[in-house]
Amino acid sequence: MSLLEVNGLRAGYGPVNVLHELDLAVDDGEIVVVLGANGAGKTTTMRAISGVIPRSGNVTFAGRSIINSSADAVVRAGIAQVPQGRGTFPELNVEDNLRIGAYTRRDGGAATTADVERWFTTFPRLAERRDQRAGSLSGGEQQMLAIARAVMSRPKLLLCDEPSQGLAPIIVQEMFTIIESLSKEEGIAVLLVEQNANLAMEIAQRVYLLETGTIVASGDAETIAADDSIRKAYLGY
Amino acid sequence: MDRLFEALFLGLSAGATYGLVALALVVVYRGTGHLNFAQGEMGTLSAFMVWWFHDKGVPLLLAVLMGMVFGFLLGAVTEVTIIRPLARRSLLAVFVGTIALFLGINAYTTGVWGAPPDEVLDSLFPNDPDDFVRVFGTVWRYKDIGTLAVTLVITALLFVLFQKTRFGLAMRGVASNTDSARLVGIPTGRILAGSWAIAGALGALAAVLVAGNQGQVTPTLMVTVFTYATAAAVLGGLDSPGGAVIGGLLIGVGEALAAEFAPGWIGQDMKLGVALLAIFVVLLFKPSGLFGTAKVERV
Numbered sequence: 028m029s030l031l032e033v034n035g036l037r038a039g040y041g042p043v044n045v046l047h048e049l050d051l052a053v054d055d056g057e058i059v060v061v062l063g064a065n066g067a068g069k070t071t072t073m074r075a076i077s078g079v080i081p082r083s084g085n086v087t088f089a090g091r092s093i094i095n096s097s098a099d100a101v102v103r104a105g106i107a108q109v110p111q112g113r114g115t116f117p118e119l120n121v122e123d124n125l126r127i128g129a130y131t132r133r134d135g136g137a138a139t140t141a142d143v144e145r146w147f148t149t150f151p152r153l154a155e156r157r158d159q160r161a162g163s164l165s166g167g168e169q170q171m172l173a174i175a176r177a178v179m180s181r182p183k184l185l186l187c188d189e190p191s192q193g194l195a196p197i198i199v200q201e202m203f204t205i206i207e208s209l210s211k212e213e214g215i216a217v218l219l220v221e222q223n224a225n226l227a228m229e230i231a232q233r234v235y236l237l238e239t240g241t242i243v244a245s246g247d248a249e250t251i252a253a254d255d256s257i258r259k260a261y262l263g264y
Numbered sequence: 265m266d267r268l269f270e271a272l273f274l275g276l277s278a279g280a281t282y283g284l285v286a287l288a289l290v291v292v293y294r295g296t297g298h299l300n301f302a303q304g305e306m307g308t309l310s311a312f313m314v315w316w317f318h319d320k321g322v323p324l325l326l327a328v329l330m331g332m333v334f335g336f337l338l339g340a341v342t343e344v345t346i347i348r349p350l351a352r353r354s355l356l357a358v359f360v361g362t363i364a365l366f367l368g369i370n371a372y373t374t375g376v377w378g379a380p381p382d383e384v385l386d387s388l389f390p391n392d393p394d395d396f397v398r399v400f401g402t403v404w405r406y407k408d409i410g411t412l413a414v415t416l417v418i419t420a421l422l423f424v425l426f427q428k429t430r431f432g433l434a435m436r437g438v439a440s441n442t443d444s445a446r447l448v449g450i451p452t453g454r455i456l457a458g459s460w461a462i463a464g465a466l467g468a469l470a471a472v473l474v475a476g477n478q479g480q481v482t483p484t485l486m487v488t489v490f491t492y493a494t495a496a497a498v499l500g501g502l503d504s505p506g507g508a509v510i511g512g513l514l515i516g517v518g519e520a521l522a523a524e525f526a527p528g529w530i531g532q533d534m535k536l537g538v539a540l541l542a543i544f545v546v547l548l549f550k551p552s553g554l555f556g557t558a559k560v561e562r563v
Contacts, residue, residue, distance in 0.1 A: 079446050102449030110447055116440040118557060127437045130430070131449035180449065 038075035038082035045071040060227040063237035069220035107182035113169040117162030128179030167198035191223040270402040271524040277408035279516020280415035284470035285493030286508035288463035294439040295459035302365035304490030307471030310335035332465040339464025373483040387476035495539035501556020
């Protein structure tokens, strides 16, 4: 049984259905990427799993159904999301951004403080700016902060919604390296949605292709990357 | 010179109550981005409850605490049953809703307690004719010192709540980015109801202080105070608690000085115009207020 199992997921906004019978799974410690063009339903998939939009179907996480769970219950179950466009708290300083990531944890202030220091050690650039408002950071620093904020909840699964968006190529490379090392060193499973197919497939073990709200192909990252017909049909290069 | 000191002090004391109501407005605004037009009336209703408890034999201090609990619950219930459903429609729906609430509560208090107005409420502080100290030759009455002190203590407590507690961090998070707040697992509904509840309790306390000042609770108790408080919140910056209190004190002092020194044609009746002029000038030249943060968004 996989860590995250999504079967027949439907979700959308008001009367408009964006996802139609979407199926996917993520195993423990695995990096899975969902590739798709603009409007394919990548962000909707993430928001449906996190429970911030109405959805139906089956979503089980660590053996328990979370389809009826509220957004805060999903976080407590062990799923953290780095939303599209960073999703930092611009008026809060860097340290408070990290602390708020631990909101659902019940192990006390000392444990939170220890984790804040730990991520400051991992990301010294954030440590230098710990008293600055998050809104004053560069795009890359904000993305780094959003990732660190998400792992503050000690998740088993990290959802990353287009971390490459709006970043310079060298910074994108850095973000993917961070995500890969989080997975390797912390054993956190990662579900990544991306338009940037090449880089994402380099760190992922498995790939899903999403088109108009449903999965149209899936497989090992190496197989998909090597398959010319899939590349031409769905990735457009 | 004595006249100046006395006007300054009385202005600060009156301004403290504006500051308290402005704080309540700011607590709600930071959470939901709404200006609660019924904030004053919710306080008035709570003050009537205090009078009612006290009238039934509850000691004044306890009655005030009970009134603040009433205001707390009133705020939470209002958010859940009225504001939240309206907020799903539009900002304008909430705006109209709070005005309707203002009119509704006002009609209710007028109907139940309006005539004859005999709801006498003592000041929380000693208020006999000789309860004052002389500072620089001017009279500082205990009730005015008390009002100022209560406001400063409440402001300090709120500062600790906002900056040092988990609930405060969650409130600031919801104010800064509601979507991300949900994604880090903050139950945003509970935080918003909590903000309205705190505002309700603050409004109750402010109304009790105002009522104690004038000796009785009346249906129009908070109408003028609310206008000054709105000016104070706009002046200080609608998202800045410290700014709200400083704004309240500035408006209070400005009002007192205008009444004391301005030419006769401004006088007592026109001093509300000072507040309205302040709102107008601030909105025109510095819409984020003296201490508020200008919203910056990356696109």
